[in-house]
Amino acid sequence: MRTALVLLLLLALASVVGSLVPQGPNSPERVARFQVDHPLLGDFYRHAGFFDVFGSWWFVLITTLLVISLVLCLVPRTRAAIRGLRQRPVQAREIDGFPQYSERTVATRPELAIASSQKVLRRRMFRVSRAEGVLAAEKGTLREVGSLLFHWSFLLLLVGVIYGKGTGFTGKALVVEGETWTDGAANYDGTVREGRFFSGDFTGVGVRLLDFEDTYRRTGQPMDFVSHVDLLEPDGSLAGRADIRVNHPAEIDGLSIYQYGFGWAPVVEVREGDRLLYSAPAPFGQLSPPAGVPQLALPWNGVVKLPSVGEGLGIQLVLWPDSSAYLQSLETGRPVLMTQANHPIMFFTTWRGPLLDPSPRSLDISVMRRWTTGTIGQGTTCDLATGKCWEDGTRPVGPGELTMSFPALRQYSVLQVSRDRGVPIVLAAAILLLLGLLPALYTSRRKVWVRAEANGEGTVLKVGGFALQRKSQFEEEFSKLVDELERASGEKVGTR
Amino acid sequence: MTPHELHLARISNDLFNVALFAYIASMVGYFAYLAFRREVLRIGAKAVLMFGLAAHFLSIVQRGLAAGRVPWGNMYEYSSLLAFLAVLGYVVIVEGRYKSRTLGGFVLMFAVLTMAIAVSFFYVGPGPLVPALNSYWIKIHVVAAILGSSLFALGGGVLTIAYLVKDARERREAAGPAARPPIMGASIDLADPPYYAPGADDPVGATGSTDGRGILPPSATLDRMAYRTIAFAFPIWTFAVIAGAIWAQEAWGRYWGWDPKETWSFITWTIYAGYLHARATSGWKGRRAAVIALVGFVSLLVTYYAVNLWIVGLHSYKGF
Ligand code: HEM
Numbered sequence: 001m002r003t004a005l006v007l008l009l010l011l012a013l014a015s016v017v018g019s020l021v022p023q024g025p026n027s028p029e030r031v032a033r034f035q036v037d038h039p040l041l042g043d044f045y046r047h048a049g050f051f052d053v054f055g056s057w058w059f060v061l062i063t064t065l066l067v068i069s070l071v072l073c074l075v076p077r078t079r080a081a082i083r084g085l086r087q088r089p090v091q092a093r094e095i096d097g098f099p100q101y102s103e104r105t106v107a108t109r110p111e112l113a114i115a116s117s118q119k120v121l122r123r124r125m126f127r128v129s130r131a132e133g134v135l136a137a138e139k140g141t142l143r144e145v146g147s148l149l150f151h152w153s154f155l156l157l158l159v160g161v162i163y164g165k166g167t168g169f170t171g172k173a174l175v176v177e178g179e180t181w182t183d184g185a186a187n188y189d190g191t192v193r194e195g196r197f198f199s200g201d202f203t204g205v206g207v208r209l210l211d212f213e214d215t216y217r218r219t220g221q222p223m224d225f226v227s228h229v230d231l232l233e234p235d236g237s238l239a240g241r242a243d244i245r246v247n248h249p250a251e252i253d254g255l256s257i258y259q260y261g262f263g264w265a266p267v268v269e270v271r272e273g274d275r276l277l278y279s280a281p282a283p284f285g286q287l288s289p290p291a292g293v294p295q296l297a298l299p300w301n302g303v304v305k306l307p308s309v310g311e312g313l314g315i316q317l318v319l320w321p322d323s324s325a326y327l328q329s330l331e332t333g334r335p336v337l338m339t340q341a342n343h344p345i346m347f348f349t350t351w352r353g354p355l356l357d358p359s360p361r362s363l364d365i366s367v368m369r370r371w372t373t374g375t376i377g378q379g380t381t382c383d384l385a386t387g388k389c390w391e392d393g394t395r396p397v398g399p400g401e402l403t404m405s406f407p408a409l410r411q412y413s414v415l416q417v418s419r420d421r422g423v424p425i426v427l428a429a430a431i432l433l434l435l436g437l438l439p440a441l442y443t444s445r446r447k448v449w450v451r452a453e454a455n456g457e458g459t460v461l462k463v464g465g466f467a468l469q470r471k472s473q474f475e476e477e478f479s480k481l482v483d484e485l486e487r488a489s490g491e492k493v494g495t496r
Numbered sequence: 497m498t499p500h501e502l503h504l505a506r507i508s509n510d511l512f513n514v515a516l517f518a519y520i521a522s523m524v525g526y527f528a529y530l531a532f533r534r535e536v537l538r539i540g541a542k543a544v545l546m547f548g549l550a551a552h553f554l555s556i557v558q559r560g561l562a563a564g565r566v567p568w569g570n571m572y573e574y575s576s577l578l579a580f581l582a583v584l585g586y587v588v589i590v591e592g593r594y595k596s597r598t599l600g601g602f603v604l605m606f607a608v609l610t611m612a613i614a615v616s617f618f619y620v621g622p623g624p625l626v627p628a629l630n631s632y633w634i635k636i637h638v639v640a641a642i643l644g645s646s647l648f649a650l651g652g653g654v655l656t657i658a659y660l661v662k663d664a665r666e667r668r669e670a671a672g673p674a675a676r677p678p679i680m681g682a683s684i685d686l687a688d689p690p691y692y693a694p695g696a697d698d699p700v701g702a703t704g705s706t707d708g709r710g711i712l713p714p715s716a717t718l719d720r721m722a723y724r725t726i727a728f729a730f731p732i733w734t735f736a737v738i739a740g741a742i743w744a745q746e747a748w749g750r751y752w753g754w755d756p757k758e759t760w761s762f763i764t765w766t767i768y769a770g771y772l773h774a775r776a777t778s779g780w781k782g783r784r785a786a787v788i789a790l791v792g793f794v795s796l797l798v799t800y801y802a803v804n805l806w807i808v809g810l811h812s813y814k815g816f
Binding site for chain 2: 016018026217256426437
């Protein structure tokens with residue numbers, strides 16, 4: 001028991017470290033920054049596993065030891081409890097030595113006094129065993145049962161956690177309105193966090209984003225984020241329709257799908273003459289805002305890459321979903337919130353040269369040459385060589401002319417997709433744990449012995465007892481019990 | 497916000513201030529009673545306390561009406577409810593159940609500090625909840641967390657500190673003026689309080705002992721009250737953590753992610769589990785158990801304040 005406790009406190013201590021040192025799985029940027037700011041300490045932390053305390057080998061080791069030591073102390077304790085439950089209460093040799101002791105004289109024969117005492121104790125839910133002229137009684141086994149239930153449940157909880165996290169995974173799916181995402185290793189956005197025992201069995205189910213909706217109050221305080229989706233079976237058939245919103249995940253084939261984030265994805269088309277080179281919605285991201293500027297007032301950034309044009313063409317884009325908010329913030333010098341699209345515009349800068357950065361969402365301009373800049377509104381087309389723009393269809397495009405169009409602005413939703421098969425186990429364990437805790441803390445074990453000795457016409461009733469917990473309460477209970485035993489055994493003759 | 501809601505919010509704030517000043521006055525009264533031992537001081541302090549408690553209750557209700565939701569949606573509101581429940585817990589448990597009437601000043605000090613910090617640093621007007629908080633689990637989880645916190649603060653904080661103070665005095669007196677124990681702990685066996693002495697649960701304090709041993713309840717009683725309060729709080733806290741995990745599963749897709757708030761509530765839970773084990777299995781009562789309870793109290797304060805304010809995480813949140 002003590003070992004388990006020490007291990008539990010070690011876990012707590014490790015958690016303190018985990019809450020003070022930035023943790024890689026939760027905030028990789030902060031870990032990176034820490035390593036830059038404190039190279040020596042950072043190195044030490046990295047080697048010691050302090051940047052991922054809860055995934056480090058020593059955290060797993062402590063947990064494993066805790067599981068083992070819990071099993072080792074629970075097994076004998078449970079055996080003893082079962083033995084105790086089977087055993088009849090044991091008669092005492094001397095009963096006047098117990099902390100509670102009382103004698104009463106009653107006017108019946110000893111056998112009758114014992115029989116009626118047995119009845120009283122039974123009615124009070126004691127377990128009673130009877131021998132010649134004596135009784136032994138016990139109550140409060142629920143305390144031990146509850147305590148065992150609590151500890152076993154805690155063990156079960158640990159096991160459920162290890163099983164569920166170990167065989168599960170979690171990742172982010174980015175879906176643009178109108179498109180479908182399929183559960184597969186390559187389709188996740190960023191890294192997938194896999195458990196130690198994850199076998200790579202992705203499900204192949206699909207999520208088609210019909211519409212994303214975000215609503216705000218005038219202050220910019222978010223009210224609701226909803227992804228309206230179709231859920232598709234691996235064969236492409238419709239499994240159902242769902243509204244995924246914060247606090248309301250969707251479930252399919254053991255996957256849970258949660259609303260995580262969202263953003264703008266302008267549809268960009270690039271043509272050479274009338275040959276379409278590129279046409280796709282490009283998911284844009286945001287920088288973190290400087291102090292005092294709300295996130296909603298910031299523009300969105302994205303890139304479009306065309307490796308096949310010359311030695312490579314990169315277009316950097318800055319999107320203002322609401323151009324009037326942009327103008328207003330220019331005029332007043334104050335940030336203006338953009339909660340919906342309204343004549344969106346994008347500033348673009350084109351770069352020529354090799355596209356070194358393999359990531360689709362960033363551009364390495366270190367070896368590129370800046371070419372042109374311009375501003376494109378929704379429904380317009382620009383000549384990338386000059387930066388000049390015109391409304392779609394108002395001017396014919398010359399052969400070989402490189403143009404960019406911005407036909408539509410869509411939204412994308414980031415969904416968190418995860419599987420944890422341990423959840424039902426953990427939930428059941430948590431409920432049992434709580435159920436066990438109540439009797440373990442609030443009931444008490446007490447024992448009572450009765451001896452009836454013939455005394456002339458009547459009987460001397462000797463009662464002794466003690467409580468293992470809540471002793472002062474037991475004093476009261478005991479004196480009431482003795483009174484009742486006496487009353488049940490016939491009329492009172494005298495008290496000693 | 498409609499003018500009607502603004503009006504309700506203003507009433508709520510006024511009542512909050514009334515409660516705060518009543519608590520301050522009552523606290524002074526309780527301490528004055530400790531100093532001068534005039535029964536009238538105690539009765540007055542109790543009356544002011546009950547008045548403050550009523551005003552506080554109404555303040556919380558008005559706040560809920562003004563915001564059109566449960567009145568526990570941000571740090572200001574949690575703190576108000578926390579202080580209210582700590583004072584209520586004191587009235588019900590300490591004065592009601594244990595008939596111990598002299599500890600009001602200590603509890604009120606906690607309540608006053610909590611409320612003063614709340615108005616000075618956390619005040620926000622009533623408003624709707626952000627989507628992440630808008631779940632029925634918030635109602636369950638947060639209220640259980642705050643109730644558990646207030647009881648831990650009462651048992652692991654206030655009563656434990658009172659116990660340590662009283663225990664130190666009893667030791668000094670037991671040792672007598674001539675024989676002070678040279679080293680703390682050297683006389684533990686000699687002076688260990690008589691836990692099983694008859695009458696440890698008896699009403700004390702109300703009568704006030706006149707033998708120069710002070711009017712705080714005997715240390716054995718304080719120890720027992722602290723234990724009972726913590727044992728009462730522990731399952732509530734456990735439930736709060738479980739409800740929080742269920743909520744996290746619904747909101748974030750994982751029931752546990754070692755977010756700082758989760759981490760620290762786990763630490764607090766572990767420390768109090770250690771405390772209960774220490775009392776139940778190795779029979780550590782008295783000072784050593786009290787030290788664990790105090791460590792748990794510090795951990796609780798970290799869970800409540802530091803995590804919300806300084807440690808970055810999903811939970812960090814103090815209005816917007
Ligand atoms: C037991 C100690 C805990 C206390 C005292 C506590 C207290 C609170 C409070 C006051 C809030 C409201 C927002 C805030 O202050 O951050 C909250 C929110 C929340 N808690 Fe806890 N909590 C505890 C543990 C947990 C645990 C163990 C979990 C789950 C793993 C959890 C999950 C949540 C969630 C999901 C929210 C809503 C999050 C938000 O957006 O701020 N809490 N908790």
